[in-house]
Amino acid sequence: MVIYLKAGSELRERLKPDIDYYTRRIKTEEGKTIREILADIGINPALVAFVYTSGKVKGLQYIPSDGQNITLQPPVAGG
């Protein structure tokens, strides 16, 4: 199946977008979690605090569906 990962400014370089400025098309297997998919593409899951899709926040244990758009969010801790 195919999913589309999107990352904002802090993670974009690591994601290596290939669709547009933010988005990378990923071919993966059904049933894999976001954590596993990130490890597969060489992104340390510790660099991603959570993800969101269809307007809802999800954790890294989330299992995406075919065609889904997922935004990766790095930890943000400053103030």
Place this chain on the structure above:
Amino acid sequence: MGLSDSEKIRYFRQLNVRGWNQEKLKSAKVIIVGVGGLGSVSSLYLTAAGIGKLRLCDGDRVQHTDLNRQILYSEESVGRLKVEEARKRLASLNPNVEIEAIPEFMDSQNADEMTKGCDLIVDGLDNIESRFILNKQSVKMKKPYIYGAVQGWEGFVGLFHPPNSACLACFLPQDTQKPDEIPVPGILPGMIGIFQATEVLKFIMGVEETLLKRLLVYDSQNLTFDIVEIEKNPNCPYCAVS
């Protein structure tokens, strides 16, 4: 409570904003934990708006490296306690606001005492560990917690009010990797601090559309604002247990 003649003049430009209730603001007591980049901005705007009482907590002293973003302070402030400099600056802006300055960091030992009597908890912190202390306090006291965080070009704002909503720990893992020195340009706490102050004011005055149960994700480099829902985690180590 009523407004004095001088207050009616001072707040004239906001009194007719739809939903505005200056007397509710005057009765409110807010704690801002951390008076750095975020706390500088939220405290300025809450003071200008006429919040009744503001409690500021921060054990830090001003450093030169703070001055790119901590706009309450000046060159003269370097070396001095942040809460004292903040108190002086805010009092000069609006003497109607009662400002309490506590030169201590919040920890699990003093959190109860520090947040006692406050209606809302506002995040001005610079690390995840302390945010979880605030979150725990919010869950324990059932007080709204106005979360804010910045890093690089991105910022988050959230309003958590368990048990009516998720809490911070419902979605943010406690063991996320963090850099030693978090890069923060002043413009980011500028934006996020104002969003936090806006949520405080709306919540106090009962303006319906708030960030409750949602997170605002701001990417200033790409100029995007995403507002996403945060669902309660039934296995949350904080709010599910309580």
